[in-house]
Structures are given as C-alpha cells and as structure tokens.
Amino acid sequence: MNDHFYALIMAGGGGTRLWPLSRRAHPKQSLTLFGERSMFQLAVDRLLPLMPLERIFVVTAAEQVGLLSEQVPGLPLDNFIIEPLGRGTASCIGLSALHLQERDPDAVMAVLTADHFIRDEAKFRAVLQAARSVAESGYLVTLGIEPTFPSTGYGYIGREQPLGEADGFDYYRVSRFTEKPDIETALKFLGEGTYFWNSGMFVWRAGRILSEIQNWMPALSELLADLGRYLGTPDYDAQLLSQWPRLRKETIDYGIMEKADRVVVIPVDLGWSDVGTWSAVMDLHESDAQHNVLLGDVLTVDSNHTMVFSRGERLIATIGVRDLIVVDTPEALLITAHDQSQHVREIVEKLRAEDRKAKL
C-alpha cells in the first residue's frame, strides 16, 4: 500500500530562536528539548509505524549530516539530500522532489519539518495517510492546524467549502494563504472558523510539484532539469555547488501554493507547535503545582510559573520570581520574562554586531 509514500524531513535550519541552547553548532533539530530524544529523532520516530527508514529522506546542510546521521544510525546515508546553502523552501523542496522522482517515478512525498512539536502522533500518521490518498488524486495537500488561540506568530490558510473526505478527514479547497497577521486579523480568523495555521507540512506527488515548479518558477525548473542530467554521476556535487547559489530565495508558499490550482487543506488538531520561542518550550512541558517547569538541579523558594532549563552541574536557585524563563548553558545564561522570549533575537543580533562568534 504505502510502497510509494515517502517522507522528506527538512532539517536545514540553524535557528537562533532558542539561543543560547540553539547555536550554530547546535541547531534546533539536534536539541533534546523534550525528554531524551532530539527534535530530529522525534520527527523520525513518529514516522516509523508508517514507513521504514529507507523511505525517510532528509534535506539538510552538508555540515549537519554527521550529527543527524549519528542521531539516527539506521537512516541510509544516501537518503540525505544536501542543500549547499539555504535558498528558501521552494528550492529545497524542488531539489528533493527531483531526487525522489528519480528514485521512484510514482513517489508521493510528505514534506515535514525536523524541529516542530506534535503531541498526537497517532493522529499525525492518520492524517498523513489521508493526505496521501488525496495527493494521489492529483491535489497539492496542505495540513492546516486548527488554531487554539489568535496567534500572530503563524501564517494562516483559509478554506472554502468541503471538496470531499478521505479516511475520516475532510479536505477543502484553499481560499488564500496569509502571512503572520496582526492581532485584530488573528482574532477575526479565529472567529470565522475557516482559517488554519500553516504548519509548513505538505503532501503531493513528486511529479506534480515538479510540474508546478515548471509552471511558476521557470528558473528553478531549468536548474533542476540541468541538475537532473548529473544525478548519480560523479559530476553531480560540482554542478550542484556551482549552480545552487544563483537561485533566488523563495518560499514554497509564495512561489507555488498561492498560484497553483487544486490546492487543498486538511484541517487537523495535532497538538502542534513550531517551538519558536522559549515560552513555547515551557508551555509544551507539564508543570508542577506551582506552575513551574524545573529541568535540572533547581531549588525554588516562593517561585511561580517559571521555567528553569539546565542540564549543567550548577545548582540554580530562585527566590520570589514569577513568569520567568531561565536557560543555562556553559557558554551563556538567558533570563527572560515569559512573554518577552521572542526578543532573544535582539540578543543574537547584538552578539553578531559585536562579532562574538564564540557565543553564537
């Protein structure tokens, strides 16, 4: 049944939104934020009941292959697709589709992320199965997360009337994609009930997305066609390295999804988060009676709604604090108000401005 179903895990990010734990040498997908397994390991684990490692592909930067393949030793090295440098999700997905199409002309690919949180893994696999059948009918399928609050941190997907149902999931024609909204718009979206968070997860036939790239992104399409002639030859790497930097950065949303026909959304409630800030990390952990999340060697006195995140040997003591997030690493310590953790990028920018590479 599933022989032609493939997962593509995008694992190229080097994000600093979880500084000081996420750094250049420790990208977010390699971190163990929840329990003992890294974000990347969790992304692979939750797929395994659905497909074997042989059909799980990873697109990433060359310097991350070592770390990621160490974390999942059974993953074939041939399944790592190298993106020489970040050129947006459209290029990244196009290149990966080229590889999958070469491997299996009937490939259906689920485009997934390595650094997001999904609480309901069984439903995740069920919706992927459903999306796969919809994709086999020729649709570009997006997974839309049912919003639980008026987030201004996510893009949204609007739906029209239902088109049909697959394996218990309704799917809808997409009316529009929107960027991160202001709070008024987010509240309106939430009230209307026809808008969903754009999870960045997609399912389609590899051949279908390559046709759409041909329609809407001719420069990328030509480059992929050119590269395709070198697939499996000793010249592939050199061609990739020399041609890739010419590409313009573009997201798959703007480059394809907003323009293509037969785009559908399957709304689903997965307990999903992009884990974009430390307050998101805190909110995804179970808290104690004082609403604290204490990870590490921590003593507290009269402290509430506070997260201490530490794996060091140092003792951390808090007295009389609330709504605080403390992240302790050997190189740097972050102390942020719970509702201000998105400003960690300002710290990172200051470090860049001062060229303090050791702390980045």
Added chain:
Amino acid sequence: MNDHFYALIMAGGGGTRLWPLSRRAHPKQSLTLFGERSMFQLAVDRLLPLMPLERIFVVTAAEQVGLLSEQVPGLPLDNFIIEPLGRGTASCIGLSALHLQERDPDAVMAVLTADHFIRDEAKFRAVLQAARSVAESGYLVTLGIEPTFPSTGYGYIGREQPLGEADGFDYYRVSRFTEKPDIETALKFLGEGTYFWNSGMFVWRAGRILSEIQNWMPALSELLADLGRYLGTPDYDAQLLSQWPRLRKETIDYGIMEKADRVVVIPVDLGWSDVGTWSAVMDLHESDAQHNVLLGDVLTVDSNHTMVFSRGERLIATIGVRDLIVVDTPEALLITAHDQSQHVREIVEKLRAEDRKAKL
C-alpha cells in the same frame, strides 16, 4: 597622640547571607563586592590614615588567618587573635581586650567589623577620633548610625539628653538597646529622631571593658584571667582550645552594654550598611540609566532595576525583567526578586538539610 589607639577588626564570620558568593570557603569579609578590594581589605584601608598596621588587630577563626593575611601582607601575624570557635561577641571582644591590655595597658580599642560598608571614610575616621577621646574619659562609646529608613533588619540604640561634645560630635547617654523591631516600632523610632542603628562598632579602654566583664560576666572574666597567665607561653594555645568551648554564647550588647553604666552613643551618618542581603549590595552600587547594576559580561534588552553580579566567563543575557538580582558563580546561580533576597537563607537551609556540602 594616637599611640595608644588600636583597632580590633572582628573577621570571624562565615555568613551565608550572600550565598552563593559567600560560602564556607569564601566568607563575606574575603569577598570583593565593591571594586577590586575585598571587604576586609577595605576595612583595613580606611583605618590606615589613622593608625599603622602595627596597631590594627584582627580576631578571627584559625582557618581564615591564611586568606586574610594574604590579603593584607603587611599586617603582623602576631596581630591575629584566634577565636577557636564562635562564642558570641562578648567572648570575642573580651579575649581581644585581654591581648591588647597585655600589649599596652593604656590601650583604647575601636571594635570594628570586617564585612560592613562605609561610604564616608573621612567622617568614619573623624568619629573614631572623637570616640577615642570620649572613651579616654572612661565611657563605653557606641557608634549609632542615623537611620535613613525604618529598617527592621538592624538593632536600635535610644539616646537621652546630650552629655557633651568631642571634635564636633555630640555624645549622649544611652537610654536603651533594642533588638530588631517590627515595622510599626521602626517607624516610631524613625519619627522620634532619638533612635539610631546599632552598628556593632564600639570604642573603649581595654581595661574598662575587662572591668565590665568582671562585673557582669564572671564566668568569662575568670576564664580570661586564667588564660592571661598563659599569654606569651607555649601553653597558651592548648589552654585556649580546652577552655574556650565551655563559654556560653553571648553578645556584648546583652552581656554588657544593656547593664553597664556610663554608656554613650555618638550618632553619625556614615553611609553605613551591614551588607546583609544581595539587595543591600545592589543598592550600594551606582546604577545606570535603566537603574541596572551590571557587573560582568551582560547584555540586556528592556530590563530595569536589575543587578547581575558575575565574574565568570559566561555571557548573561536578560530580556524584559525588572527588580531582579542575579548572582552567577561556577558552582551555583541565584536568581531572586530584589525584595526577597533575605530568603537566601532558606536555600542554604535546604542545602544543609540535603547535606550538599559542595554547594555550601
């Protein structure tokens, strides 16, 4: 003039009120809380315009002599008086008076502390001079700090009518000594204008305080008389070690000052603090435009009225915090609300209860 004037610096404390910086191996007097010099060095420095090192004596625990004499290399080793274990200030001062009396029968001694802050050092020396002349007339002189707020953390000294004036300072007969008051009493004291903080600094003739000990603390007096016979002999240390533990713990305030006659107070405004909490340390530092005190490698975003105290190599970043105190050491990190820092003892008690000596 000053040939018979001696300072006795009490440096025996092993306090944990400034945990995690002050620890068993790093008592408060050895810490550099203000600038480059330790509290003990500052205590010696501010005396030097008044008297040479030869007339500065230090009473402390045996295990602290090494550290303290390293910090002030010119201080004669003979000037260290060893207190085998803490038996309260009455015993400590009595033993020191015995040594000073032996050294100089006309000795006038200023009893001082090694771990307090004094902003106005010139006035401190001036008031010591004044107190010395009053003490030479046979008085027990206490220095009373003019209160600047209704502190419930200090004891108070009440005064009667003025007795006289010395070198520009009025001195008053003492009406009463009180322990740390509740806030209502502290407010009343502040309103009446005749109560002063008990700084724990005293000036008197060594012979006079020994007579008072004879009057009011006969057990201590007998022990001192006994010890006196061994002063300068090889048996002194053994006698001290064997007899000292028998003493009952008693403060000089309760043991002598509340009972003796001819006790006077000289009120003075010195910018004095006992530096009893981290919030006191913060308030004694000059702050920046955001009311922050940032000591170490610190980056802040939208943070106010916050102290970061660190001498480590780690970068400390704060975002959106206020009224916070952060103390970073290699073994432990403290994060406390500014107005809760007195609860650091609860952390220390938890560590003791768990027998975590490495962190104490």
